Amino acid sequence: MRTFVGIDLGSTTTKAVLMDDNKEVIGRGITNSRSNYATAARVASEEARIDARFTLFRRALHVGEAGHEHSAEFLAALERNFRLIQFLEQLDDLEETCHRQLEADRFKSIAGPLQEALHVIFARLRQEAASLYAPGAKRKSDFFRDIAGSRFHVHAEAVAREMGIALDMVLNAYDKSIIEVENRPPGGDLSDKFRRAVARMLAADSHAADGEGDFAAMIESALGIELEETYLVGTGYGRVTLPFSKEHIRSEILCHGLGAHMMYPGTRTVLDIGGQDTKGIQIDGHGIVENFQMNDRCAAGCGRYLGYIADEMNMGLHELGPLAMQSNRPARINSTCTVFAGAELRDRLSLGEKREDILAGLHRAIILRAISIISRSGGVTDQFTFTGGVAKNEAAVRELRKLIQENYGEVTININPDSIYTGALGASEFARRAVAA
Amino acid sequence: MTVIVGPKTKPPEAIKDASMARQKQMVNAHYDRLASAKERGEKVAATFVPGNLNELLMCFDMVNNLPEVNAIQNGLRRQSGGYVMEAEKLGHSEDVCTYVKSDIGMMAKGNIGPNGKPLPDPDVLLLSYTGCFTFMKWFELLRRQYKCETIMFQTPYLADGRITKDMISYMVKQLRQDVIPKLERISGVKFDIDRLREYLRKSAKAEDDHVWVLQSAKHKPSPIDAYFGGIYYIGPIFGAFRGTDDAIEYYKFLRAEVEGRIAQGKGPVTPDGDMGQERYRLVVEGPPNYTNFRQFWKMFYDEGAVVVASSYTKVGGTYDYGFRHDPDRPLESLAEYCLNVYTNRNLPMRVDMLENYINEYQADGLLINSIKSCNSFSAGQLLMMREVEKRTGKPAAFIETDLVDPRYFSAANVKNRLESYFQMIEQKRAGFRGAA
Ligand code: SF4
Numbered sequence: 001m002r003t004f005v006g007i008d009l010g011s012t013t014t015k016a017v018l019m020d021d022n023k024e025v026i027g028r029g030i031t032n033s034r035s036n037y038a039t040a041a042r043v044a045s046e047e048a049r050i051d052a053r054f055t056l057f058r059r060a061l062h063v064g065e066a067g068h069e070h071s072a073e074f075l076a077a078l079e080r081n082f083r084l085i086q087f088l089e090q091l092d093d094l095e096e097t098c099h100r101q102l103e104a105d106r107f108k109s110i111a112g113p114l115q116e117a118l119h120v121i122f123a124r125l126r127q128e129a130a131s132l133y134a135p136g137a138k139r140k141s142d143f144f145r146d147i148a149g150s151r152f153h154v155h156a157e158a159v160a161r162e163m164g165i166a167l168d169m170v171l172n173a174y175d176k177s178i179i180e181v182e183n184r185p186p187g188g189d190l191s192d193k194f195r196r197a198v199a200r201m202l203a204a205d206s207h208a209a210d211g212e213g214d215f216a217a218m219i220e221s222a223l224g225i226e227l228e229e230t231y232l233v234g235t236g237y238g239r240v241t242l243p244f245s246k247e248h249i250r251s252e253i254l255c256h257g258l259g260a261h262m263m264y265p266g267t268r269t270v271l272d273i274g275g276q277d278t279k280g281i282q283i284d285g286h287g288i289v290e291n292f293q294m295n296d297r298c299a300a301g302c303g304r305y306l307g308y309i310a311d312e313m314n315m316g317l318h319e320l321g322p323l324a325m326q327s328n329r330p331a332r333i334n335s336t337c338t339v340f341a342g343a344e345l346r347d348r349l350s351l352g353e354k355r356e357d358i359l360a361g362l363h364r365a366i367i368l369r370a371i372s373i374i375s376r377s378g379g380v381t382d383q384f385t386f387t388g389g390v391a392k393n394e395a396a397v398r399e400l401r402k403l404i405q406e407n408y409g410e411v412t413i414n415i416n417p418d419s420i421y422t423g424a425l426g427a428s429e430f431a432r433r434a435v436a437a
Numbered sequence: 438m439t440v441i442v443g444p445k446t447k448p449p450e451a452i453k454d455a456s457m458a459r460q461k462q463m464v465n466a467h468y469d470r471l472a473s474a475k476e477r478g479e480k481v482a483a484t485f486v487p488g489n490l491n492e493l494l495m496c497f498d499m500v501n502n503l504p505e506v507n508a509i510q511n512g513l514r515r516q517s518g519g520y521v522m523e524a525e526k527l528g529h530s531e532d533v534c535t536y537v538k539s540d541i542g543m544m545a546k547g548n549i550g551p552n553g554k555p556l557p558d559p560d561v562l563l564l565s566y567t568g569c570f571t572f573m574k575w576f577e578l579l580r581r582q583y584k585c586e587t588i589m590f591q592t593p594y595l596a597d598g599r600i601t602k603d604m605i606s607y608m609v610k611q612l613r614q615d616v617i618p619k620l621e622r623i624s625g626v627k628f629d630i631d632r633l634r635e636y637l638r639k640s641a642k643a644e645d646d647h648v649w650v651l652q653s654a655k656h657k658p659s660p661i662d663a664y665f666g667g668i669y670y671i672g673p674i675f676g677a678f679r680g681t682d683d684a685i686e687y688y689k690f691l692r693a694e695v696e697g698r699i700a701q702g703k704g705p706v707t708p709d710g711d712m713g714q715e716r717y718r719l720v721v722e723g724p725p726n727y728t729n730f731r732q733f734w735k736m737f738y739d740e741g742a743v744v745v746a747s748s749y750t751k752v753g754g755t756y757d758y759g760f761r762h763d764p765d766r767p768l769e770s771l772a773e774y775c776l777n778v779y780t781n782r783n784l785p786m787r788v789d790m791l792e793n794y795i796n797e798y799q800a801d802g803l804l805i806n807s808i809k810s811c812n813s814f815s816a817g818q819l820l821m822m823r824e825v826e827k828r829t830g831k832p833a834a835f836i837e838t839d840l841v842d843p844r845y846f847s848a849a850n851v852k853n854r855l856e857s858y859f860q861m862i863e864q865k866r867a868g869f870r871g872a873a
Contacts, residue, residue, distance in 0.1 A: 237853070251857035254864065277850070289861050291826070296809075296837045296850065376819060376835075 002230040003052070004435070006427025007041050007244075008252065009033060009236035011275040012303070012389070016044035017424040018052045018227070019432055023262075027052025028421050032143055036183055038243035041234065043185045052227060053194065054079060060222035061215060074201075074215050076135070081197035084133040086186055088126065090144050093184065095122045097177035107173065113165050114173065120163075121155045121170070145182050149174075191223045233431040235423050237276050250430045252423050253281055253292050259426030260385040261287025264414045268381035271374055271400075272422070273390035275303040278370050280377035287426075293377035301369035303389045305341060309362055312342045313355070324359035324395035331361030360395060367399040371407065380404055383412040387422040391415050451708035451731065456691040460669050463687065464510075465552060467677045472554035474500045480624050483559035483579060486753050488566030488592055488775035492636035492680040492762065493616075497624035501677050502559060504575070508539040510551040512727030512841030520546065521842050534571045535810045535842040537578070544582060558583050561623045563616075565590040568781045569813035588619050592775040598786050600776050608772035634764035636680035641761040646688035647674050648756045653695050654745040655798055658715035660698035662705040664744035665734040668725060675753030679762075707738040716741030717862055720794045722748045722787075722821065723806040723814050726838035729846045733838070736852050740859050746794035748787065751779040755790075784817045788824045795829045801862045802831040804855075809839040832865055834858035 001020060008015045010033060018027035029047025033040045054075065058064075061071035098118050102111045125148070131137065132147065139147060152174055160167040198216050234244040235255040242249055260270040261283055270281040278301055279294040295302065310317045331353055333344065341362070348358050374380060384404060390396050401413060416422070453461070474481050482499045484490065486506065494501050511517040520542025521535050527545060529538050543549070550556040562576045562585060573589075580587050590611055593604045617628050650670055654663045661667070670691065678684040698704075704712040708731050719737075721744045726733050737744070754760065755777045763770040775781070782790070791803055803825050807815050819835070826833045836854045839845030 237849070251853065251860050253853075253857035254860050277853075288864050289857070291833070292854075292857065293835060294850070294854065296847070378823075 001225055001227065002435075003227050004230055004428050004431035005045055005048070005232040006255070006424040006429070006431055007045060007232065007234045007236070008255065008421075008423035008427060009037050009041060009234065009242060010389075010423075011237050013420070014040035014044040014236070015421050015424040016041075016048035017421055017428040018045075018048045019425075019428040021432075023429070023432065025421075025425065025428070026055040028418065028424075030420065032145070039183045039185065041243055045232075046185055049227060050082075050190065053190065053222070056222040056225055057219055060218045071215070077201055078194075078197055078219070080133045080135065081200050082194060084129060085193055085197055085200070087133070087144065087147070088129055089188065090181060090186055091122065091125060091129070091148065094148060094174075094177055094181045097180050098122075098173045101173045101176045107169065110165060110169060113163060114169060117156075117159050117163055117165060117170055118173065120159050121152065124155045124159075125151055145178055149178065194219065194223060231431040231435045233427040233434065235427045237274070250427060253279055253294075254289050255423045255426030255430065256387060257281045257283040257289040257292075257426065258287040258429055259422035259424070260387060260414075262425055262429060263416045263418075263422065264383055264385050266383040266412070267385045267414065269374065269377075269379070269384045271370055271384070271386050272388040273301075273303060273366070273370060273386075273396075274388045275307075278302050278373055280370070280374035282378045282381070291378050293373050295369075295373060301366045305366060306362075306390070306393070308341050309345065309359070312345050313359075320359055321363075321393040321395040323356050324363050325356075325398065327354070327356035327360035329357050329360075330364050331357045333358070333361040333365045360399075363393070363395040364399045366390070367396060367403055370400070371403050375407075380408040380411055383414055385414040385416075385419075387416070387419040389420065391419045452706065452710050453708075454694060454706040456687070456694050457666075457669050457706075459687060459690060460672050463673055463678060463683060464676075468550050468552040468554070471500055471502055471556060472550060472552065475557050480560040481557045482561045482563050483576075484563040484565060485572055486675050487568065487778040487780060488590075489675070489679075489753070490563065490565050490590070490616075490771060490775075491677060492633055492640060493612075493620070493771060494563070495636055495680055496628060496632050497620045497626045499560075499620070499624055502556060503676055504540045504579075505536050506676055507543065507550065507556070508536040508841050509727050511539050511543060513730055514551060515728065515843070516543075516551075517728060517841035518843040521844075532810065534575075534812075535840050535845075537571060537575045539841045540575070541578065559585055561585055561620070562587040563590070563620075564588065565616075566592050566775055566778060566781070568592060568594060568778065571811075571813070586619065586623060588616055590616050590775070592772075592778075592781060595776060595782050595786065598783050600773065604776060605769050605772045608775065609768045612768050612771065630767060633767045637762040637767055637770065638764040639682065639685055640680045641763065643674055643679065643684040643688045644754075644756050644761050646685075646692045647671075650688065650691055650695050651746070651750065651757055653699060654743075656699055657718075657799070658702070658704040659718065659743050659745050659798075660695050660703060660705060662707070662712075662734075662738075662744050663750060664721045664725065664747040665707075665730075665737070666705050667744070667747055667750040671750050671753060705738075705743055707734065709735070709738070712738045712741070712743065714741050715743050717802075717859055718743060718745045718798065718800045719802060719804050720744070720746045720791060720798065720800045721804045721806060722791055722818065724749050724752075724808055724811065724840055725806065726846050727841050728839075728843040729848065732848060733846075733851070736855050740856070742855075742859060745798040745800050748779050748790065748794075751790075753778065755779055755782075758790075780813050784821060788821050788828075791821065791825045792828050795825065795831055800831065801866075802858075803829075803833040804858065805833070805835045807835060807837045809837060809845045810842065811840060832858070832861050834861070 004019045006017045012033055014031050014033045016029040017025055020026050027048040028051050029044045031040055031043040031047060057075055061075060062068040063071045063075060102114055107114055156170045157167060160170055198219055233248055233250050234242045235250050235252045256270055256272045260267045268283060272279045277295050279292055281289055282291040284290050306320055307317060310320055480499045481502055482494050483502045483504060486503055491501055511520060517539040521538040523542035523545050524538035548556045562579055564572060564576050567573055576587055621628055651663055653660050673684045673687050704715050719742055754774055760773060760777050795803060805818050805822050807818050822833045822835060834854060836851050838851060
């Protein structure tokens with residue numbers, strides 16, 4: 001089948017969307033953007049293709065249709081097994097890479113014990129791998145780097161202690177390797193991995209394929225559908241360095257406008273707060289951009305700003321929103337300047353202001369700035385759609401709702417759970433149109 | 438200690454057409470003349486580009502020194518960044534017009550002109566246009582520095598959108614009673630109105646060809662870029678050459694060059710050579726950025742975007758609306774000239790002008806370059822944009838840079854907006870075809 005790919009290279013994450021001829025999204029993929037945009041783009045689109053396979057499986061297995069109540073379970077198990085296989089493969093790669101590092105001079109003196117330690121660590125990682133992907137297991141992130149990284153640290157600490165060797169040497173070998181591994185998209189044939197995952201399931205649980213039909217055969221037939229990449233469009237802030245040729249590039253402002261229109265056809269105003277910039281976009285009834293405004297050269301009030309605050313407070317980015325939600329007396333903070341943020345924060349803390357109140361104030365400041373950008377682009381018209389990473393932050397959303405209501409009255413505010421894919425979605429539609437036109 | 442310096446790769450030499458080379462020569466000659474003015478016993482007047490009275494100054498054998506042009510030259514030569522910082526060190530705020538700071542910084546660093554020679558101290562500061570209050574403050578600073586006389590020639594703002602008889606007689610009275618007597622005293626030269634008439638006659642001649650060149654952008658493809666290229670074209674007429682034979686010659690030459698381009702069906706010359714296919718025709722409002730001038734221009738011509746009309750090329754006079762210096766009404770026409778300067782026009786007049794440009798030059802839309810540190814241009818720009826959009830139905834866009842402060846130019850940000858804008862135009866053109 002023909003597919004159309006949209007890739008959005010953001011400053012922190014890279015997103016890919018795969019669309020079919022019927023304008024239906026069949027796959028989404030995301031990865032962290034690295035210094036190497038080309039790799040990020042490859043990994044994200046590979047992830048989207050994997051996701052697309054699952055969509056095809058779901059269709060083949062009639063998931064959700066009456067009389068097919070086990071097919072969903074089967075698919076969930078398949079996904080877990082597939083992810084596990086992929087994880088193990090990358091783990092192999094990581095181990096090999098770590099060992100290669102030991103050839104460097106700086107490790108010479110203790111190469112022997114280090115080798116030994118790595119063997120033990122990786123053996124333990126492999127041993128526990130299945131439990132990481134067990135039904136109901138919670139993972140903080142789906143990125144290999146995050147999962148493997150946190151577990152490696154835990155085991156390395158123990159092993160270094162047991163063996164009496166320097167922990168920093170072990171970690172050093174890891175640090176030098178993970179970037180390399182991360183920049184190597186998982187290799188191998190996808191279909192083959194799916195087949196191995198099915199085999200693994202059947203071996204573990206012979207009842208897995210009982211019920212509504214021969215699941216294995218259905219998966220096999222779905223694997224037979226070729227996913228042909230008909231056209232690709234890239235967008236995003238890294239556009240200048242995008243690994244695509246010019247005719248395959250669209251501005252992210254247009255992509256966000258079109259993407260928001262596809263999610264909510266009634267949308268007339270779009271706010272996108274990304275890592276590096278904030279945009280207010282006005283679109284018409286066809287998703288065509290009528291006007292836009294964005295922050296100037298300074299990244300004040302963008303997602304980045306929250307990153308600085310989180311660092312300054314020694315917190316995770318995702319913890320900021322929930323803490324700010326606990327405040328009922330937001331502090332009055334006027335500066336959204338990333339440079340001043342740290343100083344202002346320390347000042348207020350030392351004056352005894354509560355962390356949650358300061359945070360709530362900071363969120364308000366960001367949204368105030370966004371409101372000003374929107375108003376410069378032409379104000380808010382029903383319906384209003386909020387996209388970008390900050391749309392996931394409940395404290396920011398709370399302030400936004402309040403301020404929109406105050407300034408523009410009752411308007412519908414849309415926030416899609418897949419809003420992070422808005423730009424990629426628009427890009428994939430541009431790809432589809434490029435061929436359809 | 439050995440310091441290892443990597444090989445510096447210079448960008449390829451910019452391609453210039455003959456008129457640009459000639460214009461550059463003229464500018465250089467003027468700077469040389471300025472630098473040696475005192476040796477020849479010539480007096481120097483510092484004055485600003487909008488509403489400058491070059492013909493009048495020539496009647497007193499004075500050379501004019503234009504601080505804005507110095508700032509621009511320093512911006513193009515990448516000197517302004519250091520000067521701006523120097524001025525900030527002296528206590529000037531970050532928000533002050535960066536022309537001023539570049540000028541102050543240059544003075545603090547020995548007042549070396551773009552030709553590497555020291556600029557002479559002015560004998561008089563002639564403030565002939567006060568539409569921008571920054572000009573007044575600027576000269577206050579210079580007056581303190583040079584302890585020289587300041588002449589203020591007040592130009593009424595066209596708040597009602599028209600020039601009245603009273604305005605003109607008010608200005609002519611200032612010329613007769615204040616400006617001319619003071620210039621006579623400072624220069625020691627007696628005013629001769631016939632000399633002024635002669636200069637004005639020459640001005641009008643050059644102005645005719647100048648307007649012809651700017652209006653040549655109505656052709657498709659446009660043979661000129663009326664913003665980036667336009668900056669070069671306005672140099673002689675807005676600066677020290679109006680009223681001279683040099684200016685007449687230059688514009689004749691330029692006109693012939695443009696005629697040649699039209700005959701060959703060619704687009705404008707860019708620093709990288711002839712522009713490729715003309716894909717977008719734009720009207721631009723606001724001054725350009727000078728510190729990254731070539732990079733900025735490239736963002737346009739790489740996409741096939743040509744500016745067919747701009748308001749900035751009217752800061753030194755709106756000749757395309759019919760005004761010419763008139764030897765038969767010498768003082769009155771000097772007054773009219775000042776009144777007609779673009780930034781002296783009220784917002785409705787500016788909106789009308791932009792709207793007309795979009796229609797007359799068959800442009801695809803309006804682009805505003807909003808300047809961080811220039812309030813004169815920036816105030817009301819968003820309103821103007823909305824209104825022009827509404828009236829023409831053509832898409833508009835807004836970018837933000839600065840005049841000569843390199844810290845205010847974010848290439849990625851500007852490029853992002855420009856590309857979005859060009860694609861927006863494309864999308865509009867396709868209409869709803871692709872929207873199915
Ligand atoms: S008009 Fe703008 S650029 Fe010129 S002096 Fe005034 S503030 Fe500066």
